[in-house]
Amino acid sequence: MSDTDTLTRRRPPANPVERFAKSPLAGRIAFPLVCLLVWLVALEVVQSIWPFAVDVLPKPTQVLSFMWGEIKGETLAPYNMYETFGISLKRLGIGMAIAMVIGTVIGLGMGLSKSVNAFFNDWVVAILAMPNLAWALFCSLAFGFGDIGPIVTVVLTGVPFVIINVREGVRNAPLDLYDMGRAFGVSRGHIIRHVLIPSLMPFMFAAGRYAFALGWKGLVVAEVFGGEDGAGWTIKFWYDAHRAHGVIGYAMFFVIFALLFEKFMFDRLSRYFFRWRPEVNAADVVEERFDAPPPAVVTAGAVSHANTAAMESLNQVTAGPKSEREHGDDPRRHHDG
Amino acid sequence: MATAVAPPPTTDPPRQSEDDRVRAARRKERIQVVVWRLAGYAFFLGLWEFASGRLMSERLLPGPSDVFATFGELWASGKVPGAFADTLTRIGIGFAIAFVVGTAIGILMQNRWLNGFFRDAVTVGVTTPGLIWALITAIIFGNRPWGPLIAIVLTTFALISVNVAEGIKALPKDLIDMAKSFGVGVVRRNREIVIPHLAPYIFTGVRFGFSIAWKVTVLTEVFSSSSGIGFEMRTASQLFRLPEFLTWILAFYVFALFLEKVVLEVIERRFFAWRGTINS
Numbered sequence: 001m002s003d004t005d006t007l008t009r010r011r012p013p014a015n016p017v018e019r020f021a022k023s024p025l026a027g028r029i030a031f032p033l034v035c036l037l038v039w040l041v042a043l044e045v046v047q048s049i050w051p052f053a054v055d056v057l058p059k060p061t062q063v064l065s066f067m068w069g070e071i072k073g074e075t076l077a078p079y080n081m082y083e084t085f086g087i088s089l090k091r092l093g094i095g096m097a098i099a100m101v102i103g104t105v106i107g108l109g110m111g112l113s114k115s116v117n118a119f120f121n122d123w124v125v126a127i128l129a130m131p132n133l134a135w136a137l138f139c140s141l142a143f144g145f146g147d148i149g150p151i152v153t154v155v156l157t158g159v160p161f162v163i164i165n166v167r168e169g170v171r172n173a174p175l176d177l178y179d180m181g182r183a184f185g186v187s188r189g190h191i192i193r194h195v196l197i198p199s200l201m202p203f204m205f206a207a208g209r210y211a212f213a214l215g216w217k218g219l220v221v222a223e224v225f226g227g228e229d230g231a232g233w234t235i236k237f238w239y240d241a242h243r244a245h246g247v248i249g250y251a252m253f254f255v256i257f258a259l260l261f262e263k264f265m266f267d268r269l270s271r272y273f274f275r276w277r278p279e280v281n282a283a284d285v286v287e288e289r290f291d292a293p294p295p296a297v298v299t300a301g302a303v304s305h306a307n308t309a310a311m312e313s314l315n316q317v318t319a320g321p322k323s324e325r326e327h328g329d330d331p332r333r334h335h336d337g
Numbered sequence: 338m339a340t341a342v343a344p345p346p347t348t349d350p351p352r353q354s355e356d357d358r359v360r361a362a363r364r365k366e367r368i369q370v371v372v373w374r375l376a377g378y379a380f381f382l383g384l385w386e387f388a389s390g391r392l393m394s395e396r397l398l399p400g401p402s403d404v405f406a407t408f409g410e411l412w413a414s415g416k417v418p419g420a421f422a423d424t425l426t427r428i429g430i431g432f433a434i435a436f437v438v439g440t441a442i443g444i445l446m447q448n449r450w451l452n453g454f455f456r457d458a459v460t461v462g463v464t465t466p467g468l469i470w471a472l473i474t475a476i477i478f479g480n481r482p483w484g485p486l487i488a489i490v491l492t493t494f495a496l497i498s499v500n501v502a503e504g505i506k507a508l509p510k511d512l513i514d515m516a517k518s519f520g521v522g523v524v525r526r527n528r529e530i531v532i533p534h535l536a537p538y539i540f541t542g543v544r545f546g547f548s549i550a551w552k553v554t555v556l557t558e559v560f561s562s563s564s565g566i567g568f569e570m571r572t573a574s575q576l577f578r579l580p581e582f583l584t585w586i587l588a589f590y591v592f593a594l595f596l597e598k599v600v601l602e603v604i605e606r607r608f609f610a611w612r613g614t615i616n617s
Contacts (some may be wrong), residue, residue: 002400022449023449023450023453024449024450024452024453024456025453026450026452026453027449027450027451027452027453027454027455027456028453028456028457030453031453031454031455031456031457031458032457034454048354057477079416079533101359114366114369114370114373115369115370115373116373117346117370118369118373118374118377119373119374119376119377119380120377121374121377122374122377122378123381129548129594129597130590131551131552131556131586131590131592132552133552133555133556133559133567133570133586134586134590137559137570137574137582137586138579138582138583138586140574141397141574141577142393142397142398142579185559203543213464216466217466217467217468219470220466220468221466221468221556224468225525226575232468235469235472236472239472239475239476242476244476244477247472247473247476248473251465251469251472251473254465254466254469255461255469256465258464259460259464262464300490
């Protein structure tokens with residue numbers, strides 16, 4: 001493969017059309033077209049075998065017109081797209097805020113004290129590995145329909161990620177900078193403002209990103225089972241109405257929504273927050289663009305347990321030396337260090 | 338000190354005592370950690386037990402003892418092994434397909450054009466909630482067996498592709514070149530260099546993929562199947578039997594964690610036994 005790679009780079013085709021056809025961008029454009037083609041072919045084939053399957057296999061035009069209708073704000077569901085996503089985002093926001101507060105407190109404690117770490121560690125890992133379906137179903141049964149169930153689900157899915165990231169942040173605090181600050185008589189407020197917060201910032205940011213991505217997934221499931229409105233409830237509405245084009249159209253909105261948030265909100269925010277840094281050191285922090293090929297997803301030995309579920313989110317956890325240290329008690333990891 | 342003078346010293350006594358002190362400190366610390374860890378278990382389990390029936394109604398939040406009792410009942414009824422077997426078969430088949438597809442895409446992504454082609458597929462595969470796939474496959478395939486399988490494949494293949502692609506990108510080119518110039522055949526080159534190098538990446542992908550696969554499987558079973566853990570969970574929740582519901586999910590959770598953390602790890606350790614001593 002690499003041979004063809006170097007070949008094309010060395011000897012680019014003179015014809016611009018040909019060059020474009022061979023570029024990755026053309027591949028990128030080709031992907032949705034191929035998907036569409038497969039869809040249409042599948043439709044034809046299935047209809048020729050089982051004529052009655054027309055109901056469940058929507059045509060692309062149906063899905064598109066459904067989506068267009070939703071975008072214009074016309075819908076048969078009780079709320080249009082903007083209202084449902086607004087309701088869901090409000091819940092997500094409340095849940096994330098609670099998760100950030102609880103997670104920061106516990107994470108700080110766990111980073112600072114070994115005993116506190118031992119106290120909480122197993123339970124954080126346990127909550128991390130719990131499927132959000134369990135939280136969602138449980139909360140819908142225990143708290144009934146409404147806001148509380150989904151919000152609690154968001155908190156429970158988000159909190160372990162915040163805790164783990166804040167703990168990593170505390171453990172990676174630049175001790176020498178504190179020492180230097182103390183030696184030069186810098187005031188405490190100054191140190192907090194200029195050393196502690198900047199050093200925790202990337203970890204908090206990564207925490208927010210995780211909590212957002214996983215909280216969103218949890219929230220959707222929770223709304224399906226225990227919501228009265230919101231995005232998850234609406235996709236369930238179309239599912240219950242047996243409108244496949246509604247389900248697929250809404251699924252597309254979910255994909256678009258997640259991509260928009262990742263690409264525009266978090267990338268912008270990250271650029272804004274970290275503009276003081278010469279370059280983002282991707283190896284240090286658990287944050288990166290998930291679109292670009294992620295940097296080294298670690299050799300097997302270096303993968304940390306606690307981060308296993310973190311992979312669920314879009315980001316690949318980059319396990320550096322810190323995750324090895326985090327699991328220093330695991331004998332297996334010593335030989336890989 | 339009399340004791341230091343009297344016996345003929347076998348080794349350096351003061352140094353040994355320093356070692357001892359370090360060891361004692363370490364032991365003390367280890368004991369402290371264990372005690373705190375046990376305290377954590379006691380605290381959380383106690384909180385759960387206390388909350389059930391006091392902070393929340395027992396019907397809404399059954400305590401751990403209830404869950405254990407219910408597990409005993411379910412086990413006696415004989416439903417447990419069947420449900421586990423159904424779900425595990427589904428995970429096994431779906432994950433095997435996802436593994437093959439994911440590896441193939443990871444290899445194909447080395448080509449620039451195909452990289453562009455599959456990039457969005459991988460992104461969408463990683464970002465989309467499993468629930469979406471579960472609902473789509475449920476509405477299209479009903480409760481035919483391949484609905485859940487497709488959902489598992491769609492949610493897990495991307496993770497494996499990403500890891501395989503990373504592994505290939507990091508192949509030791511110089512080693513391969515050397516092998517080539519020394520006339521090592523293709524088969525041996527792949528067996529001795531490429532596969533040992535890729536193995537850790539693939540294992541990582543498998544471990545992460547599995548941790549998602551079992552969750553998605555249960556989720557799809559909730560919507561579109563008439564057997565398995567997810568189905569039992571749905572039945573229990575529709576009948577508002579919370580103890581039963583919690584028992585099903587917790588039992589499977591424990592089992593999946595066991596597979597993920599113990600079984601996969603033992604396999605991995607055995608697989609990498611050859612390099613265990615290299616770096617230590």
